[in-house]
Amino acid sequence: MRPGAGGFAEVYAEHVTPVWRYVRLRVPADADAEDVTSQVFERAMRSWDRYDGTRGGVGAWLMGIARHTVADWWRRHGRELPTDPAAAAFAGGVADDDPEGEVLRRLGADDVRRRLGHLTAREREAVALRFGSELSSTEIAVILGVTPSAARMLVHRAVGRLREVMDGA
Amino acid sequence: MPEETDGLDPNVETVLWLGEAARSAPPPGLVARIDAAVRRRAERPSRPMTAVALALAAAFVLQAAGNLVAGEWISDGIDEPYAPHAMFEMSLALVAAAVCAAAAAVRRAWGAVSVLTCTPLALGLGLHGVGELGQFAAGAVLHTAEGVLGLALLAAWWWQWRDTPRPSREAGA
Structure with missing residues (x-):
């Protein structure tokens, strides 16, 4: 597809x-997810002229932008959100260096986000890409810079951990 | 906890729950917000069009300002009698042409109007400026620039038109 404003309208619709689903799983509330998703498409529109289809699909390109926008959101808001010093112990030591997980566990707007807070950052990312964006293991592997089998393993491990969290609830 | 599903692998159960929980439609407000941004973006002219349209508008304004503040010097340069009334009215017309040219830098759809009005004028001024070569250097340079920018405006509009999506015959039917 040739980059252009009309081409982007089709990309956006698709x-x-x-x-949205990916972003929603990565931030605590739907209002935050709306802001971040909107920013993703604003950034994508600005970069659309530079999009090179030979370097990968447009879906993966958008997910790359989404990951960076989510990371920026956490950088900006992570410090503002209240944290709980006892959270790491509560999480079984998972989130010592994962304030995002701790915030999701405590402030996540629904079950799925609160439970995702018990995963490591990498597992949470893999789950959001697999179940939110419905990407294949190969696509997830490209985005995360791992092999497809490692991506599959990451998702598998995350699902197992989620099951434990749900069983313990 | 998701509803228990007898006989189902607990991991499969978790996957099903996760798939269901992750599947949510974007809120209509968000879709409308992005729609509006995409539409605004689609209406924006290309960068070359913006640059050329603004440059041509600046050339017209420069000529208009020159007529107003240095009319006598220009008349001397081209060896014609100074006519302040005609100079003033020509300046007004040039300012109007400059606005027309600048419109192409505001909205993609206005590019065609700018080309229809400003390209013939700029080419006419450019050709007329040939007579000033060797006689009045400043006028020759300005008119040549206007002529070149008139052609560039046409080229930029054509390039932009190629990249503008149009509804297909099937969609329009």
């Missing part, structure tokens, strides 16, 4: 749902 990808707004997977991007």
